Amino acid sequence: MRRGGKTRMADQHAEGGTRSLVVVIPTYNELENLLPIVHRLHAAVPEAHVLVVDDASPDGTGELADKLAAEDDRVRVMHRQAKDGLGAAYLAGFARALEQGYQTIVQMDADGSHPPEALPAMLAELADADLVLGSRYISGGSVVNWPKHREVLSRGGNLYSRLALGVQIRDITAGYRVFRRHVLAELALGEVNSQGYCFQIDMAWRAVRAGFRVREVPITFTERERGDSKMSGSIVREALWRVTRWGVSSRLGLGEEGRPRDAVSA
Numbered sequence: 001m002r003r004g005g006k007t008r009m010a011d012q013h014a015e016g017g018t019r020s021l022v023v024v025i026p027t028y029n030e031l032e033n034l035l036p037i038v039h040r041l042h043a044a045v046p047e048a049h050v051l052v053v054d055d056a057s058p059d060g061t062g063e064l065a066d067k068l069a070a071e072d073d074r075v076r077v078m079h080r081q082a083k084d085g086l087g088a089a090y091l092a093g094f095a096r097a098l099e100q101g102y103q104t105i106v107q108m109d110a111d112g113s114h115p116p117e118a119l120p121a122m123l124a125e126l127a128d129a130d131l132v133l134g135s136r137y138i139s140g141g142s143v144v145n146w147p148k149h150r151e152v153l154s155r156g157g158n159l160y161s162r163l164a165l166g167v168q169i170r171d172i173t174a175g176y177r178v179f180r181r182h183v184l185a186e187l188a189l190g191e192v193n194s195q196g197y198c199f200q201i202d203m204a205w206r207a208v209r210a211g212f213r214v215r216e217v218p219i220t221f222t223e224r225e226r227g228d229s230k231m232s233g234s235i236v237r238e239a240l241w242r243v244t245r246w247g248v249s250s251r252l253g254l255g256e257e258g259r260p261r262d263a264v265s266a
Contacts (some may be wrong), residue, residue, distance in 0.1 A: 020047070023051070024105065054077065115219055122176075129180075136217050146163075165243065
């Protein structure tokens with residue numbers, strides 16, 4: 001797999017085919033947020049398809065998604081039986097997107113914190129990248145309406161991850177991402193079982209270790225105005241534990257479970 005050099009923007013989103021670009025949006029109780037984010041997305045990138053992955057939201061989000069899909073053939077819905085975490089929802093969406101032949105796959109939260117208006121710039125960056133992150137912590141990036149303790153936690157988590165894993169990504173916990181198809185097709189997604197912050201770190205680090213080109217584009221991250229945040233202390237603790245384990249194992253030349261790396265890949 002050629003990992004360097006110039007390429008056309010997302011291969012012109014898969015040569016302009018109808019399966020070129022899909023935005024995966026996981027939802028759980030996002031009834032008030034889903035319609036605005038889909039409208040903003042289609043205003044910014046009209047050709048984008050949307051895959052809503054709903055975890056049996058009790059507030060009717062899944063039913064609203066079905067209504068949108070009935071009215072707009074760019075929208076599709078994947079219903080899951082229960083709330084199973086953000087990472088699992090994204091992985092299910094990625095698998096469906098690969099199955100359906102999409103060439104450029106975007107992950108975007110439903111709550112409006114990931115601005116669809118930034119997506120054209122992120123897609124343009126694919127001209128020289130395999131994975132593009134919408135970054136809060138590079139020049140031009142910012143956060144709006146976040147409590148100070150959340151920003152301190154986020155910045156500290158990113159700094160710790162960079163030091164522990166030895167990567168240069170400034171916002172490795174960023175959840176707004178654009179993948180070329182071959183990245184998700186080549187990574188061992190079936191081995192990913194982390195959640196939340198840790199899921200984002202896990203996926204980015206796997207991409208770096210596999211030799212894919214990762215770029216960051218500045219975005220303005222705005223805290224949700226409607227609904228409840230899914231962040232919890234257990235997610236933060238999971239990230240701290242896993243990142244520490246990955247960093248130590250990497251420095252010792254071991255795989256994720258403490259075995260020599262050649263044994264893991266054999």
